[in-house]
Amino acid sequence: MEVYHASTVVVDFPDTKHSRAYLDFGPGFYVTTLQDQAVKYGARFTNRGKDAILNIYNLADNLSKWKVVKFERYDEAWLDFVTECRQGRVVGDYDVVIGGIANDKVFRTVDLYFAGDISKEECLSRLIFEEPNNQICIRSQQVLDECLIFQSSHRL
Numbered sequence: 001m002e003v004y005h006a007s008t009v010v011v012d013f014p015d016t017k018h019s020r021a022y023l024d025f026g027p028g029f030y031v032t033t034l035q036d037q038a039v040k041y042g043a044r045f046t047n048r049g050k051d052a053i054l055n056i057y058n059l060a061d062n063l064s065k066w067k068v069v070k071f072e073r074y075d076e077a078w079l080d081f082v083t084e085c086r087q088g089r090v091v092g093d094y095d096v097v098i099g100g101i102a103n104d105k106v107f108r109t110v111d112l113y114f115a116g117d118i119s120k121e122e123c124l125s126r127l128i129f130e131e132p133n134n135q136i137c138i139r140s141q142q143v144l145d146e147c148l149i150f151q152s153s154h155r156l
Contacts, residue, residue, distance in 0.1 A: 001033060001058070001059050001061055002033070002056060002057070002058060002059075003031035003032060003033055003057050003058075003059045003136060003148075004031060004032055004033075004034070004039075004054060004057075005029070005030065005032075005038060005054075005055045006038045006039065006041040006042035006052060006053070006055070006156070007045075007052075007053050008045050008050050008052065008053065010055060011053075011055045011150075011153075012055075012153070014029045014057075014138075014144050015141060015144065016028055016029055016138070016139060016140070016141050016144065017141075021088050023085060023086070023137070024082050024085060024086065024099075024101060024135065024137070025081070025082070025085055025097035025099070025135070025137035025139075026085040026089075026090045026091065026097070026137065026139065027090070028097070028138050028139035029137070029148075030135055030138075031057060031059065031135075031136050031138070032133070032134050032136065033134050033136070034133060034134050035054075037101075037133055037134065038054055039054060039156060046156065052155065052156040053153050053156065054153060054154055054155075054156050055153045056150075056152050056153065057150055057151055058148070059148050060146075060147035060148075063095075063147065066095040066140065066143055067092075067093060067094045067095045067096070068094065068095065068098065069092065069096075069097050069098070069099075070097075070098040070099060071097075071098065071099030072099075073100070073128075074100055074124075074128070074130055075124065075127075076120070076124060078099055078100065079113070079124065081097075081099075083110075083114065086114070094139060095140035096137065096139065096140070097136070097137040097139065098134075098135070098136050098137075099134075099135065100130075100133055100134070101133050101135040106127060106130055109126045109127055110123065
């Protein structure tokens with residue numbers, strides 16, 4: 001399957017070493033199956049006067065030999081996972097984590113929950129109306145090396 005990663009540089013050899021902490025699914029190399037989502041993320045760079053590069057890869061369709069967790073919707077399991085990861089704790093020993101990203105609208109709700117301004121139940125009741133977008137966090141360098149093949153890149 002074709003996946004995308006926006007950056008300020010061409011990333012033809014992705015790795016897990018350069019990941020930031022405190023992300024939705026913890027440290028790893030993040031891609032999405034949604035090109036528009038990656039392009040919108042790239043706008044964050046161009047809005048700050050930086051180059052934005054859309055990197056395009058082929059990700060193996062069959063990841064069955066790896067430890068994968070997939071969140072189908074914004075639910076309590078997703079919220080608990082993201083809460084832990086955003087506090088810097090790595091949850092599970094998963095090679096790949098798939099699920100919705102905390103975009104601006106979702107993040108505002110999640111941020112209210114993190115701050116203690118709304119309960120978990122209120123947070124989940126607000127998130128139930130949101131259509132999950134898509135992010136794939138590849139946490140294992142071995143998965144990157146064996147399953148992700150760089151195809152091309154172009155400036156946004």
